[in-house]
Amino acid sequence: MNIAFLCRWKLSDGLTVSTVAPHLEALAGMQNIRQIVFLTLEDTAGALGLKEYDSILKHDKVKWLPLRSSNYKRRLFNQIADYRNGYKALRKVLTDEKIDLLIAHGAPAGAVADKATKVAGTPFIVSLFEPHADYMLESGVWSKFGLKYNMQKQWEKQQLKNAAGLMPVTLGYKQKLLTQGVYPGKIVVIPCSVDYRRFQFDVQRRLELRKQLGWEKATIGIYAGKFGGLYYTKEAFQIYEQCFRLIPDFRLIILSPQPQEGIQQQLRNYKIDLSKVYVDSVPHELVPAYLSAADFTLATYKPGPSKKYLSPVKIGEYWANGLPVLLTEGIGDDSDIIKNEGGGALFNLTQTGSLEKAIQQIQTIVSDPNHRQRIPQLAANYRSPERIREAYEYFFNKLSSNGL
CATH class of the missing domain: 3.40.50.2000 (Glycogen Phosphorylase B;)
Structure with missing residues (x-):
């Protein structure tokens, strides 16, 4: 064929x-x-x-x-x-x-x-x-x-x-x-599948990058992606501001293909200390190392009725690395998975106190010494590439019975 x-x-x-x-x-x-x-x-x-x-x-x-x-x-x-x-x-x-x-x-x-x-x-x-x-x-x-x-x-x-x-x-x-x-x-x-072995936690890369950044003892959050479109823009920086306010010794990594100057200006607009934020654009194959250096990740999608049909590939990558996800409520099947099985915390910016509660939940997860070994099972259960092969085999058999 x-x-x-x-x-x-x-x-x-x-x-x-x-x-x-x-x-x-x-x-x-x-x-x-x-x-x-x-x-x-x-x-x-x-x-x-x-x-x-x-x-x-x-x-x-x-x-x-x-x-x-x-x-x-x-x-x-x-x-x-x-x-x-x-x-x-x-x-x-x-x-x-x-x-x-x-x-x-x-x-x-x-x-x-x-x-x-x-x-x-x-x-x-x-x-x-x-x-x-x-x-x-x-x-x-x-x-x-x-x-x-x-x-x-x-x-x-x-x-x-x-x-x-x-x-x-x-x-x-x-x-x-x-x-x-x-x-x-x-x-x-x-769902968008992930080779979870390729994104697995690497303690050596974690130590190297944190030393390189000078953030050995910090709690590091990471955002990988764009601003605008499906994603929050100004609200994302408001969320970062809250993380700096609520999490002791917090540091932030932003990996984005968008111009650094614009991102840094937004950080200044919200009076975020640029020395506590690392902004870069890196090839996809280098992302696992930065995930290993982090303690949790942010997935700041704009909410909406159709967003429950999303399957962000990045969430599978985060779970494969053992990272809890600070995620907008109502995103794909992942929101229900987090609600029922863990792997992160959900927030709704229209509800007073929701973000603060979610950040507190993230801190609780990060303080658990076993979370980095437990969370990858979510990637294995819900984002396995094996499901792709099974789906194509199903369709090929179906089509062959019709004369393909």
């Missing part, structure tokens, strides 16, 4: 590294797959050094084909052109590479897949299937009356009808899809 795997992020994007690699590894390990044509959307074709991304491209079965993104000055024009050029280029790939099955990673990629396969007739599956339009609406990025929101909303409805299989990342979203009339047999829940 020849498979095309479509991702609408860059090869170097942290989400590609963290969420796509486990799928490609699972697929490459299956005997009935001859070739995987892996497509990403790049600003410049062929400008990337492949050795840097061996974790994704290391398998002989994987053939990388970058699709060139448009370069219009207006973002909307770029997105329209990328959609049109994307499904046309994808149709050619499906024909030239004799593709038997297309896998689209995420609902935006699913929109391109749905359009391309209408002519080719190739069956397609959507992994990482989430209500992307609602995420963007609730986060204030898109308008309810805007073209982007309404087009993406319509494309998601089409995928519900036309996809051969859907892989939502939470049980909650599966239940919603069932209420919308989606056939149960075409849904398999796959």
